[in-house]
Amino acid sequence: MTNGGKEATLHHRILSDIEGRIVSGEWPPGYRLPFEVDLAVQYGCSRMTANKVLTHLARAGLIERRKKSGSFVAQPATQAAVLEIHSIEAEVRSLKLPYSYRLEKRFLREASPIDRRHLELSETAPILDLVCLHHAGERPFCLEERLINLATVPEATGEDFSKSAPGTWLISQIPWSTAEHRIYALSASAEVAKMLDISRNAACLVIERRTWGSGGPVTFVRFTYPGDRHALVARFTPGGQS
Amino acid sequence: MTNGGKEATLHHRILSDIEGRIVSGEWPPGYRLPFEVDLAVQYGCSRMTANKVLTHLARAGLIERRKKSGSFVAQPATQAAVLEIHSIEAEVRSLKLPYSYRLEKRFLREASPIDRRHLELSETAPILDLVCLHHAGERPFCLEERLINLATVPEATGEDFSKSAPGTWLISQIPWSTAEHRIYALSASAEVAKMLDISRNAACLVIERRTWGSGGPVTFVRFTYPGDRHALVARFTPGGQS
DNA sequence: TGGAGGAACATGTATATACATAATAATTCG
DNA sequence: CGAATTATTATGTATATACATGTTCCTCCA
Numbered sequence: 001m002t003n004g005g006k007e008a009t010l011h012h013r014i015l016s017d018i019e020g021r022i023v024s025g026e027w028p029p030g031y032r033l034p035f036e037v038d039l040a041v042q043y044g045c046s047r048m049t050a051n052k053v054l055t056h057l058a059r060a061g062l063i064e065r066r067k068k069s070g071s072f073v074a075q076p077a078t079q080a081a082v083l084e085i086h087s088i089e090a091e092v093r094s095l096k097l098p099y100s101y102r103l104e105k106r107f108l109r110e111a112s113p114i115d116r117r118h119l120e121l122s123e124t125a126p127i128l129d130l131v132c133l134h135h136a137g138e139r140p141f142c143l144e145e146r147l148i149n150l151a152t153v154p155e156a157t158g159e160d161f162s163k164s165a166p167g168t169w170l171i172s173q174i175p176w177s178t179a180e181h182r183i184y185a186l187s188a189s190a191e192v193a194k195m196l197d198i199s200r201n202a203a204c205l206v207i208e209r210r211t212w213g214s215g216g217p218v219t220f221v222r223f224t225y226p227g228d229r230h231a232l233v234a235r236f237t238p239g240g241q242s
Numbered sequence: 243m244t245n246g247g248k249e250a251t252l253h254h255r256i257l258s259d260i261e262g263r264i265v266s267g268e269w270p271p272g273y274r275l276p277f278e279v280d281l282a283v284q285y286g287c288s289r290m291t292a293n294k295v296l297t298h299l300a301r302a303g304l305i306e307r308r309k310k311s312g313s314f315v316a317q318p319a320t321q322a323a324v325l326e327i328h329s330i331e332a333e334v335r336s337l338k339l340p341y342s343y344r345l346e347k348r349f350l351r352e353a354s355p356i357d358r359r360h361l362e363l364s365e366t367a368p369i370l371d372l373v374c375l376h377h378a379g380e381r382p383f384c385l386e387e388r389l390i391n392l393a394t395v396p397e398a399t400g401e402d403f404s405k406s407a408p409g410t411w412l413i414s415q416i417p418w419s420t421a422e423h424r425i426y427a428l429s430a431s432a433e434v435a436k437m438l439d440i441s442r443n444a445a446c447l448v449i450e451r452r453t454w455g456s457g458g459p460v461t462f463v464r465f466t467y468p469g470d471r472h473a474l475v476a477r478f479t480p481g482g483q484s
Numbered sequence: 485t486g487g488a489g490g491a492a493c494a495t496g497t498a499t500a501t502a503c504a505t506a507a508t509a510a511t512t513c514g
Numbered sequence: 515c516g517a518a519t520t521a522t523t524a525t526g527t528a529t530a531t532a533c534a535t536g537t538t539c540c541t542c543c544a
Contacts, residue, residue, distance in 0.1 A: 185427035185469030227427030
């Protein structure tokens with residue numbers, strides 16, 4: 001796991017060395033690692049370099065640093081998983097299936113109370129309500145229900161999204177500062193079952209995402225996947241990839 | 243979003259300033275930001291400090307750096323969501339519900355072909371097969387099915403896991419170097435429905451995790467949640483939390 | 485004109501140094 | 515003897531400096 005041997009730079013070498021000791025258990029949780037100056041001596045480097053390495057490890061959550069006391073291997077508390085959520089098109093193509101997209105519905109209206117709750121809007125605003133279907137080959141792959149806050153993204157008013165999905169357009173148009181994801185399972189309603197061409201009450205994986213920009217709420221989107229055809233996969237190494 | 247005003251250190255101030263320009267769209271994707279030396283002059287700091295900030299932004303994926311050309315605001319390609327997966331007990335307690343745990347089954351055996359596939363084992367090995375139920379109040383909260391590779395974790399042989407869940411014990415016992423998560427939706431089988439006290443075919447959220455240590459595969463675990471009672475939530479800001 | 489060679493440039497890494505900060509250890513004094 | 519004060523220690527931040535590395539651009543010469 002500790003990279004194939006030849007390390008590029010000095011602090012990379014030191015980093016993966018220490019990382020190795022930690023993940024191998026040689027330095028168990030709670031173990032106090034050598035002080036910066038000692039590390040500097042051991043590896044024949046300056047304290048700045050040792051500091052850089054330890055700072056990196058601390059940011060990655062592998063160690064905890066306390067003034068005067070020293071640096072300690074951290075107690076792993078939570079398992080973190082980084083989900084990379086690509087565009088649906090990229091997802092389908094990675095399965096080596098032909099991708100197609102169709103806009104099912106498009107409404108321009110004032111935000112209803114439900115819309116406001118989804119977008120976490122305090123005041124009313126014009127919104128764009130879209131329903132799209134993503135196909136992988138002949139079969140429906142994913143149902144996308146999206147609300148776009150036109151108060152934040154007025155440029156979207158003119159777009160008709162009949163050719164390309166709103167997700168990629170949005171991401172290229174406006175920068176986002178925060179996103180919140182909710183992932184849960186749901187039995188397909190009659191309507192959803194019909195659109196996804198699955199049986200009623202089939203288990204579906206639902207991913208909801210709310211996105212904010214500096215100008216306020218941007219978009220709310222709900223992706224519904226047939227549960228037996230799709231899984232989210234996340235591979236995770238403590239300390240990222242260094 | 244850019245922290246409440248008073249910034250601790252110099253490079254924090256610079257960092258959140260630049261971050262703000264990027265997420266606000268003032269500096270759009272592709273924009274070339276000032277060179278290190280110029281930034282140093284603008285903020286009245288040394289190049290090292292500017293370098294530290296830009297390195298940080300690059301690691302966070304907000305900018306891309308090219309020698310000779312300069313640093314550019316990155317094109318946001320994938321949406322990443324960091325899921326923090328706590329212990330079930332912490333999860334239940336955060337809902338302010340009383341937590342209880344019960345071991346349902348415990349088998350010690352040689353790995354079957356299915357076990358080997360789950361653990362990604364190439365050779366056979368002794369394994370511990372556990373089925374546990376986590377309760378929130380009176381209701382079942384989560385079904386845990388776990389395989390532990392005793393070839394990697396021989397210490398687990400003696401543990402009976404009747405009192406405390408294997409997850410916390412394992413995490414404190416052996417360090418892990420990699421984990422892989424699979425998240426999908428599944429209709430409850432008759433057996434699962436009975437254990438979770440839900441109706442047959444109810445949608446469930448399933449999280450599978452495979453964990454490796456330096457000594458090889460450690461454990462495979464499958465958590466099954468009633469879909470309508472549980473959701474994974476992840477909040478994400480580009481560049482982490484800086 | 486066109487391509488090889490080299491200068492210029494921006495980033496990447498590393499060092500020595502300095503002072504700030506926070507926590508612990510030691511010391512002093514009532 | 516115990517509380518307040520001071521000293522020590524390890525980390526945290528910042529600077530000036532130096533050289534390496536990979537691009538780009540320019541120049542010079544065939």
